[in-house]
Amino acid sequence: MTTSIKTRVLDRIDLAILDALQKNGRISNVNLAKQVNLSPSPCLDRVKKLEAEGYIEGYTARLNPTRLGQNLVAHVEVTLNRSTEAVFETFKQHILRVPQVAGCDMVAGGFDYLIKIRVRDMSEYREVLGIIVEIPGVATNHTYMVIEHVKPDVGVQVLMPKK
Numbered sequence: 526m527t528t529s530i531k532t533r534v535l536d537r538i539d540l541a542i543l544d545a546l547q548k549n550g551r552i553s554n555v556n557l558a559k560q561v562n563l564s565p566s567p568c569l570d571r572v573k574k575l576e577a578e579g580y581i582e583g584y585t586a587r588l589n590p591t592r593l594g595q596n597l598v599a600h601v602e603v604t605l606n607r608s609t610e611a612v613f614e615t616f617k618q619h620i621l622r623v624p625q626v627a628g629c630d631m632v633a634g635g636f637d638y639l640i641k642i643r644v645r646d647m648s649e650y651r652e653v654l655g656i657i658v659e660i661p662g663v664a665t666n667h668t669y670m671v672i673e674h675v676k677p678d679v680g681v682q683v684l685m686p687k688k
Contacts, residue, residue, distance in 0.1 A: 535580070537685060538563060542571055543580060544683040550584040595643045598627075598671040599650055601657065602636040606664040613637075619660040625653045636667075 535543075541561040545552060552560070558568035575581050590596070605612050613631070620629050620640065628641040640657070644650045658666060 533578070539571060539575060539580075540683050540685055542568070542575065546572070546581065546584075547680045547683065590643055594645045597644050597646060597650060598674075599642045599644070600669045600671070601640045601642060601654070602667045602669075603638040603640060603657065603663055604636045604665045605638075605662045607662065608637070612662040615661050616663070620657070623653060623656055625649065636665075 538561050542557065545557055545560050554569050554572070555565050557572070558565040561568060563571070572581070590598075603616075605616060616638065620626055620638075625642050625644050626640055627643040630639050631637060632639050642650065642653055644653060654666070654668065657663065
């Protein structure tokens with residue numbers, strides 16, 4: 526049975542809460558309330574409602590990959606030998622088990638998937654690439670090594686409604 530999720534229109538305060546929490550998930554409710562011009566109790570109610578409705582999926586810490594010895598980042602284009610649901614599902618199940626895969630997106634265009642790999646060195650990269658090319662259905666791959674991170678992923682852009 527499929528259930529549909531009702532989506533409501535978020536107001537300025539909801540959007541301000543989302544923006545503030547995305548920038549600092551550890552902000553106290555009192556400080557959050559001040560920032561969005563609410564009293565603490567209604568602010569907390571709104572946060573709980575945003576969580577319950579799925580606008581807030583969770584809270585995490587952003588870790589420094591260099592400090593943790595994962596200095597090397599590569600983006601790998603993968604093309605599959607067939608475009609069938611079975612091949613897509615097999616690829617997905619295999620790629621989910623590779624811990625060095627920091628992200629994987631199915632894309633439209635000249636290839637099927639774009640994978641972000643985070644490893645400590647070229648030797649580990651070669652091991653991971655060896656795992657990827659052995660996934661059933663993988664036909665070709667092309668790797669792009671990251672030289673410099675120009676702009677980090679800072680999350681979802683929270684667009685305020687126009688006045």
